Amino acid sequence: MNAQPIHFKPSEGFRERAKAVVDNPFLRQSFRGAMDFLMTKRAGQFPDPEELESLRTLGEQIRQYNLGKLPELLVRLEENLTRNGIQVHWAETPEEANAIILGICQKVGAKLMVKGKSMVSEEIELNHAAEAAGIGALESDMGEYIVQLAGEKPSHIIMPAIHKTKEEIATLFHEKVPGVDYTDNVDALIQIGRKVLREKFLEADIGLSGVNFAIAETGTLCLVENEGNGRMCTTTPPIHVAITGIEKIVEQLAHVPPLLSLLTRSATGQNISTYFNMISSPRKPGEKDGPEEVHLVLLDNGRSQAYADEQLRKTLQCIRCGACMNHCPVYTRIGGHAYGTTYPGPIGKIISPHMLGLEATSTMATASSLCGACGEVCPVKIPIPELLMRLREESFSAPHENPGMRGQGAGYNGLVSFIWRAWATVYRSPALYRLATWAGSRLSWLLPSSQGPWTTVRTPLKPAPKRLRDMLKERA
Amino acid sequence: MSGRQSATPHPSDVYFFATCVVDQFFPGAGMDAITLLERRGITVHFPEEQTCCGQPAYTSGFPDEARKVAAHQLTVFPNDWPVVVPSGSCAGMMKHHYPTLFANDPLRKAQAEALSARIYELTDFLVNVLDWKPQDTGGDCTVVLHTSCSARREMGVHLTGRKLLGELGKVTVAQQDHESECCGFGGTFSIKQPEISGAMVEDKVKALKATGAERVVSADCGCLMNILGHAAWKDAQEGRSKPTLPGEHIASFLLRRTAK
Numbered sequence: 001m002n003a004q005p006i007h008f009k010p011s012e013g014f015r016e017r018a019k020a021v022v023d024n025p026f027l028r029q030s031f032r033g034a035m036d037f038l039m040t041k042r043a044g045q046f047p048d049p050e051e052l053e054s055l056r057t058l059g060e061q062i063r064q065y066n067l068g069k070l071p072e073l074l075v076r077l078e079e080n081l082t083r084n085g086i087q088v089h090w091a092e093t094p095e096e097a098n099a100i101i102l103g104i105c106q107k108v109g110a111k112l113m114v115k116g117k118s119m120v121s122e123e124i125e126l127n128h129a130a131e132a133a134g135i136g137a138l139e140s141d142m143g144e145y146i147v148q149l150a151g152e153k154p155s156h157i158i159m160p161a162i163h164k165t166k167e168e169i170a171t172l173f174h175e176k177v178p179g180v181d182y183t184d185n186v187d188a189l190i191q192i193g194r195k196v197l198r199e200k201f202l203e204a205d206i207g208l209s210g211v212n213f214a215i216a217e218t219g220t221l222c223l224v225e226n227e228g229n230g231r232m233c234t235t236t237p238p239i240h241v242a243i244t245g246i247e248k249i250v251e252q253l254a255h256v257p258p259l260l261s262l263l264t265r266s267a268t269g270q271n272i273s274t275y276f277n278m279i280s281s282p283r284k285p286g287e288k289d290g291p292e293e294v295h296l297v298l299l300d301n302g303r304s305q306a307y308a309d310e311q312l313r314k315t316l317q318c319i320r321c322g323a324c325m326n327h328c329p330v331y332t333r334i335g336g337h338a339y340g341t342t343y344p345g346p347i348g349k350i351i352s353p354h355m356l357g358l359e360a361t362s363t364m365a366t367a368s369s370l371c372g373a374c375g376e377v378c379p380v381k382i383p384i385p386e387l388l389m390r391l392r393e394e395s396f397s398a399p400h401e402n403p404g405m406r407g408q409g410a411g412y413n414g415l416v417s418f419i420w421r422a423w424a425t426v427y428r429s430p431a432l433y434r435l436a437t438w439a440g441s442r443l444s445w446l447l448p449s450s451q452g453p454w455t456t457v458r459t460p461l462k463p464a465p466k467r468l469r470d471m472l473k474e475r476a
Numbered sequence: 477m478s479g480r481q482s483a484t485p486h487p488s489d490v491y492f493f494a495t496c497v498v499d500q501f502f503p504g505a506g507m508d509a510i511t512l513l514e515r516r517g518i519t520v521h522f523p524e525e526q527t528c529c530g531q532p533a534y535t536s537g538f539p540d541e542a543r544k545v546a547a548h549q550l551t552v553f554p555n556d557w558p559v560v561v562p563s564g565s566c567a568g569m570m571k572h573h574y575p576t577l578f579a580n581d582p583l584r585k586a587q588a589e590a591l592s593a594r595i596y597e598l599t600d601f602l603v604n605v606l607d608w609k610p611q612d613t614g615g616d617c618t619v620v621l622h623t624s625c626s627a628r629r630e631m632g633v634h635l636t637g638r639k640l641l642g643e644l645g646k647v648t649v650a651q652q653d654h655e656s657e658c659c660g661f662g663g664t665f666s667i668k669q670p671e672i673s674g675a676m677v678e679d680k681v682k683a684l685k686a687t688g689a690e691r692v693v694s695a696d697c698g699c700l701m702n703i704l705g706h707a708a709w710k711d712a713q714e715g716r717s718k719p720t721l722p723g724e725h726i727a728s729f730l731l732r733r734t735a736k
Binding site: 015363366368371391420453469470472 | 501507533545626663676
């Protein structure tokens with residue numbers, strides 16, 4: 001039932017996967033429509049450009065302030081969570097995180113885990129690990145539930161099933177959910193999912209969730225959601241396990257409202273999400289509900305590598321709203337699965353190299369025209385195009401000692417580097433430039449009509465017979 | 477973001493940085509831009525030593541090579557005149573990325589910052605420095621404007637081209653679907669990811685054509701190479717000899733439409 005984990009290198013076959021979508025007019029239209037809808041929704045939330053700009057600046061400042069104090073804040077978070085009765089676990093790798101979570105499950109002989117939406121659980125491929133350990137892991141977010149039924153992975157971090165039509169979902173429910181007749185009535189489909197999940201919430205031994213903000217000074221885990229399944233997962237089963245990346249931390253409660261507002265408005269165009277959960281302890285004596293145990297797993301998985309570099313650290317400002325993918329002309333053309341990474345789109349291109357290494361991701365950064373739409377909408381002002389250029393440099397430069405990034409130089413190609421050096425030699429020298437462009441203008445007839453990838457959909461490039469400098473000379 | 481704050485009011489002399497693309501592929505656009513400036517009574521200087529802003533290497537992940545080429549351009553414009561660039565993309569490189577590129581070289585960083593303050597994208601210069609209000613001399617005509625991503629998001633000059641066209645009484649500027657979306661050029665992106673780039677330019681050309689405009693104008697020749705290259709390829713594929721989407725640099729269009 002669970003998805004096949006993606007163990008291949010995302011770089012490999014990227015162009016083929018992208019081409020398959022690009023060549024499918026139905027999918028092209030479907031992604032375009034979905035992204036247009038989300039862009040319009042977001043735009044409706046920010047009618048005043050000045051308010052947007054000042055809120056983005058505030059968001060950026062809050063994230064940078066907190067990242068600046070990250071090591072100290074993590075210690076304070078652990079202290080305050082522990083004081084509140086929440087057990088804190090540290091995981092450097094996905095394997096460690098899975099071992100911790102499965103350890104918690106096995107201690108109580110858990111058979112079923114219900115999951116609220118958590119991209120970090122996708123990042124560590126928890127469902128796969130749980131299944132291998134004989135523990136059921138059931139997604140309870142409607143989009144995630146659909147994707148899990150289909151044996152797929154989310155194609156968007158906020159809307160996991162955005163690539164599916166209602167007809168596909170109708171067929172899926174009919175085939176995979178026992179006793180369900182085909183219906184493509186969306187309300188009916190939602191009710192079918194709800195009914196299945198209601199029973200599972202009561203049956204589950206473990207509820208798993210992600211975390212949107214972890215507040216250090218109060219020891220509180222904040223969870224943003226729309227379906228109420230997050231609240232069910234974190235209150236109904238006897239044990240709640242939350243998992244998050246180490247960067248999701250803020251020092252103060254006061255930091256949350258601006259980030260929350262930026263998050264919901266940027267992500268789904270909502271003024272506020274339907275649910276906002278703040279979890280500060282397990283069930284206290286005398287309380288009638290809530291889990292008896294609450295755990296938090298803090299995952300590194302390459303984040304500390306990004307953290308160590310002043311420029312790359314900005315990657316960790318992300319609050320996972322997905323606006324960068326909604327506005328990305330590349331994501332709009334190819335959808336989320338083509339990327340082959342847990343996090344697709346612009347944020348995926350800049351965070352995945354830290355998680356998977358540049359060996360596995362070196363071509364990802366090339367899949368951008370650097371149009372800047374992502375950086376323009378990012379609610380915390382991550383300079384995504386700048387970071388993409390930096391990753392290109394890390395990938396294509398000759399491997400050197402003590403690289404800051406895993407896989408530095410993985411995309412190095414001696415010939416390509418030579419061509420750029422030769423290019424620089426010509427273009428830094430007026431004499432060589434004049435000679436080369438003179439030859440280009442006189443010998444353009446020698447240029448082939450097929451110019452590699454350029455001419456697959458374009459006519460060949462031909463220099464003009466006279467350069468501007470020649471025309472100016474003639475005029476004088 | 478536009479250069480208004482550092483504007484020299486109605487300068488008598490400017491430098492023209494043609495860009496390597498205009499010099500080699502669109503020399504007519506360069507001539508027309510120079511003529512437009514000269515008609516405003518400005519002496520335009522074209523330093524022969526100029527080559528390329530260095531952006532191709534910079535965006536491809538080869539900053540050392542870009543730095544070498546950029547360092548040369550720092551020496552090309554010795555007088556304190558504005559440097560007018562008929563491209564938002566190359567102007568963006570010089571205005572916003574040169575100072576970063578030389579962050580670890582104090583002397584060149586100072587030079588880069590001084591040059592940066594003098595860099596103007598052509599339409600920004602015409603509107604915000606010269607306050608030019610072109611007088612239309614042509615007949616009825618509908619055009620569609622494509623603004624490059626660098627002009628829009630890096631230079632913040634996406635409104636100046638539109639303003640100039642808006643001054644032309646008999647010219648209608650058509651609205652295109654997804655106007656602010658990238659045309660898919662992106663320098664080496666177009667050859668490293670030809671499938672995605674191809675899909676983007678296909679959609680862009682469709683949107684431009686759907687307006688029914690008789691031509692597309694743009695202040696960036698990189699985008700024009702991509703857009704016109706695809707439009708011509710599509711025409712050839714479908715056996716049409718007359719171009720369905722002719723296009724040109726906005727300078728050429730403005731020059732033709734306006735009086736001496």
